[in-house]
Amino acid sequence: MKELVCKVIKNQRVGSHTYLMELEFPNTTAIKPGHFLMVKAWDGLDPLSRRAFAVADKKEDSISIYYDVVGKGTALMSKLREGDSIRVLGPLGKRLFPIEGQKHLLLGGGIGLSGLSLLAKELKNLGKEVFVCYGAKSSEGLSMKGWLKEGGLSYRIFTDDGSEGEKGSVLDALKDFDKDWIVHACGPIGMLRALQRMSEGRKVYLSLEAPMACGWGVCLGCVVRSKNGEFLRVCFDGPVFDAEEVVL
Numbered sequence: 608m609k610e611l612v613c614k615v616i617k618n619q620r621v622g623s624h625t626y627l628m629e630l631e632f633p634n635t636t637a638i639k640p641g642h643f644l645m646v647k648a649w650d651g652l653d654p655l656s657r658r659a660f661a662v663a664d665k666k667e668d669s670i671s672i673y674y675d676v677v678g679k680g681t682a683l684m685s686k687l688r689e690g691d692s693i694r695v696l697g698p699l700g701k702r703l704f705p706i707e708g709q710k711h712l713l714l715g716g717g718i719g720l721s722g723l724s725l726l727a728k729e730l731k732n733l734g735k736e737v738f739v740c741y742g743a744k745s746s747e748g749l750s751m752k753g754w755l756k757e758g759g760l761s762y763r764i765f766t767d768d769g770s771e772g773e774k775g776s777v778l779d780a781l782k783d784f785d786k787d788w789i790v791h792a793c794g795p796i797g798m799l800r801a802l803q804r805m806s807e808g809r810k811v812y813l814s815l816e817a818p819m820a821c822g823w824g825v826c827l828g829c830v831v832r833s834k835n836g837e838f839l840r841v842c843f844d845g846p847v848f849d850a851e852e853v854v855l
Contacts, residue, residue, distance in 0.1 A: 611695045616669055618687050622750025624676045625718065626685055630693060635665040640726035641703030641814060641847045644672065645696040645822035648684040656820040661722035662698060673721035673751065699822045702847045704812060708789045710736045714777045716794020717743050720751045722814045723793050727760055738762065740780045746771035781805055800855040811850035817841040
């Protein structure tokens, strides 16, 4: 895959350690909900590996990603300004979110909501019924709340400590939606594992996050085990999987 050199349109801090970056990007029609990018914002080999980010939104000639500053790579990304260049591989991913069906429930935990935001937009544009549940440990972690409020979507907010919205987890909302709703989720592994245990009789799709060095299945750094004993690469075989397919 050819590496793209993309110009930064904006790199805006939207939370205590969360940023929203918009990049110039050609041919965004090829990007679908579930796709991700492998990004490098620095020269040299330190850090060695690119960083993987879900495509959170797209326009005719640009795309957006959200990222948390958690290490050296993302710290370097946070220093980029308008007009700076960043190297990108993508769009990547083989199994993406299905958009069939009329009713779709989206469960996002923390920055994981960025893996669902493009899906929400596309489903809404198709006239589907969409409901979003967004959760974090506390109000400080609700860095995508602005997007949610501006998106014209029905939603509920949850925090573990009750500092904003309802006290509890996004999974608490599942009982309020019948099994006709198709569930799409992205968030911490503990949340997805718990959702698996609650998914009997439902169609549930999980967008998985895993350490990735290459993005196209060569390094085997992001494997998960399937229930039939095979190993699947999150980057190449996913990143979206049926909840009944994988062992978390």
